[in-house]
Amino acid sequence: MNGQMDAFLTHVTLISPCSKADAAAIETELLRDYRFGQQQLIEIWGHACAIAIAKAFPLSSLSKKQPTVLVVCGPEQNGSIGLVCARHLRIFEYEPTIFYPKRSPHSLHQDFTVQCEKMDIPFLSYLPTEVQLINDAYNLVIDAILGPETDHTDVREPYAGILVTLKQIKIPIASLDVPSGWDADEASTDGINPDVLISLTAPKKCAASFPGKHFLAGRFLPYDIQKKYELNLPEYPGTDCFIEL
Template sequence: INNPSPPPPTPPPVQRTLILKLEAAAIETELLTDYCFGRQQLVETWGHACAIAIARAFPLSSLSKKQPTVLVVCGPEQNGAVGLVCARHLHIFGYEPTIFYPKRSSHPLHQDFTVQCEKMDIPFLSYLPTEVQLINDAYNLVIDAILGPETDLSPEKEPYGSILLTLKQVKIPMASVDIPSGWDVEEANADGLRPEVLISLTAPKKCAAAFTGRHFLAGRFLPYDIQKKYELNLPQYPGTDCLTQL
């Protein structure tokens, strides 16, 4: 009797962890409408997780300068608001953040986050230091919260073209929120920033496939039904952590 050959092993499922721009917008809309998340709740959750990621990537004990100074550069849209929340939590964690927020949003939510930082005596700069000043003024690192996936502004538009040009010359470590500023959501851009750390929000965007630095994901709050609907196959989060390293 000829025994039939065993069937070939079933290949493991493809781990799809990257999302497109339209999917990111659709997921956020579902969170706000179908799941009744508030925008303030989402921004606060993201900003807090970003601060924790920064603290893990750049612990206070590892910073070489005398003061644990951090420059947080905020854009006009939601990513900038996340940067404001991140700065506030870093201040609570013992860091010394300074914020550069050249085009403040008129959105009441963003204004509230700004007031919270001001009330905690976090300084705001009226100009971006030059690359030489950034080093000589003893900043340990820069947080890029400028142009997120929701921002339709061209990075060439001022003041953002000049900001990116300056930050690309900086040699101190940099961390970007959600996508490095100057990158397309779905592909890397050689003219964009090159941070050492990337903190993806909710789910990594497609452009993150080209990122080679230390990569964190802040999205544990994402409901399972949404993960299943978009076939995200996101990694497990350890213990009670609100973020995981990819």
């Protein structure tokens, strides 16, 4: 693991991976001290994720079939980021479909749901099986199920069954922030194995062992917070809100 961490740090120009505790503390400071709103943060993250996905899976590469994307959303904040991501992908002329089995009762999350519905993004009442996913010709699955705050040792239904299905499919998967089923602080063999990982704000420690294409999204973090937590984030090119690590 130390060798993987050293390689990770070298590859991303000495970025300091963010622990689960630090990620929570950073978000608290953004909300309390910097007066960011929760909706504002989710919008920033979801928009940046959509742009990173468009970079990793451009429409031109999907030209031989419909640019269909299945977005699987969990009940907490990562799920709402997935909803925002789906909405922006729709604007970018992709064709997202959402599976959101346990909708959050929070009004903010409900607002994001309504925004997707008003843009005629379909919601599924069930997760397609592995065979159905192939036959329905989805080009991509976006994993917005479990966030870094989730206890990966206590994944319950319906999410345990969803992870089993996603571990079996051959369609590319892009995970938002952490792959579902992974502990944010360490790699896990129990979770899914996405092709693309989009870290939010700063890479989590588990990203050190991620072998696929890795993006960092959400170019907004105040310099004082970057310095306080010694994140050593890379310089983003031009006006981009994401960078490939």
